[in-house]
Amino acid sequence: MMTFDLVLPTLVRACEAQPGFSDLERACAVRDLRGRVRLVVAPGARQASADVEVLVRGLEQALDAQLGRYFAAPILTTVRADEAGRLAREVLHASRPWDTASYEDPATGRQIDVAPGRWRVLERRLSKEVWLARAPSKPPWPLIPDVPSIVTFYSFKGGVGRTTALASCAWQLAREGRRVAAIDLDLEAPGLGALLGAETDRGVLDAIVDHLATGDVDIDGLVAPAQALGVEDAARVDVLPAGRLGVGYVEKLARLDFAAVGPWETDAMTPVEAALRALLRVIKKKLRPDAILLDARAGLHDLAGLSLHGLAHVDVLVTRASEQAHQGFDLTVQALGLRKPAAELRSVVVHSFAPSKSAPALRAAEREQMLQRSYESFDDYVYTAYTEDAPALEDETAAHFPWMISQDPDLERFASISAVKDKLLSEEYQALKRRIDALCRPEQPDGDDEEQE
Structure with missing residues (x-):
């Protein structure tokens, strides 16, 4: 069963396992007031638009399968010139570095810390920000x-x-x-x-x-x-x-x-x-x-x-x-x-x-x-x-x-x-x-x- 505490580690694990994800420049997990997560990505300099579209489709399928209703599609990308692209860029600008992004390896049970620099996070909270x-x-x-x-x-x-x-x-x-x-x-x-x-x-x-x-x-x-x-x-x-x-x-x-x-x-x-x-x-x-x-x-x-x-x-x-x-x-x-x-x-x-x-x-x-x-x-x-x-x-x-x-x-x-x-x-x-x-x-x-x- 998926729970609030498992959502972010599962998101990271699913993304890191997806072919082509390591070529992204940025990936941001956005968690809303209800605990649901959305993903925002910024392609790397060498990633073609067609490759990004394939990656996004694969990520959406994987996240929907593993997170269920905790996942909010669609994945936003910064390459688009429409309102969705503008929102993606605004979210990335407002997010903070997520240097503690990690997940548990299901095969070994070991905690895997992902390479710093790519992941960012933005939490939406009703209160308790000061804590x-x-x-x-x-x-x-x-x-x-x-x-x-x-x-x-x-x-x-x-x-x-x-x-x-x-x-x-x-x-x-x-x-x-x-x-x-x-x-x-x-x-x-x-x-x-x-x-x-x-x-x-x-x-x-x-x-x-x-x-x-x-x-x-x-x-x-x-x-x-x-x-x-x-x-x-x-x-x-x-x-x-x-x-x-x-x-x-x-x-x-x-x-x-x-x-x-x-x-x-x-x-x-x-x-x-x-x-x-x-x-x-x-x-x-x-x-x-x-x-x-x-x-x-x-x-x-x-x-x-x-x-x-x-x-x-x-x-x-x-x-x-x-x-x-x-x-x-x-x-x-x-x-x-x-x-x-x-x-x-x-x-x-x-x-x-x-x-x-x-x-x-x-x-x-x-x-x-x-x-x-x-x-x-x-x-x-x-x-x-x-x-x-x-x-x-x-x-x-x-x-x-x-x-x-x-x-x-x-x-x-x-x-x-x-x-x-x-x-x-x-x-x-x-x-x-x-x-x-x-x-x-x-x-x-x-x-x-x-x-x-």
């Missing part, structure tokens, strides 16, 4: 002196203490006299505003939908102090809640568009990304924070991917020692490795819900397990860039090193954040904040301090 893209990450501005760092707090699974860690970091920064902007980007399950005691007339969602319609951002009515931190500290923490919950909130949420702006513009900025970048620039200019903390949506949500891969200078990855969490963490690191080279990746792993210090044996065993699993993920997807001198397992300055936050029943349920102040300012949270501070140290200016777009 699959390979273009380098570009925050709204470079991390240089006198500009706020942007720190994303992310977790693959919810309920692991992500928002609590953000609140602790914001509180510690405020106690040091620094200004903070805390932004709730968990738009589908918001809670940061309530946690920090900030109530506003409008929210982040309102700013996004207004920008979608007008191209402008206005933060009036969008910002409130973190009253739950006490008068003095609250004045230094500006909170931007998600918005007022109600049917109207859902109406606005339904209008977010994470798809790219055109059928072939997979690397183009989405409308939501453009709105969030504009919002961050206004916050930087009007609120003048020392740090901007983003509470990201959990899981593989587009907003989560955008927060991690598109907006942040520093990524705080909050996870716990469970198999579900490990699998999600592994995927998160893999996606980060595609967008952020090892030398540029600024991230810290938070091992939450760790066993208490009162159970030293259990704590040590779980720490070792978490450290090893985290190192393996980074070694597979990030540290491969190191030809030598890769980070050591116990290197506390390395991206993989997990910072432990002990499980505390008082932090799992509390009426007011002020009631657990001592817990949120514990030595473990202070150590985590010091590590985040170290990662937020500005880069040396290279003469180009313009904001990135």
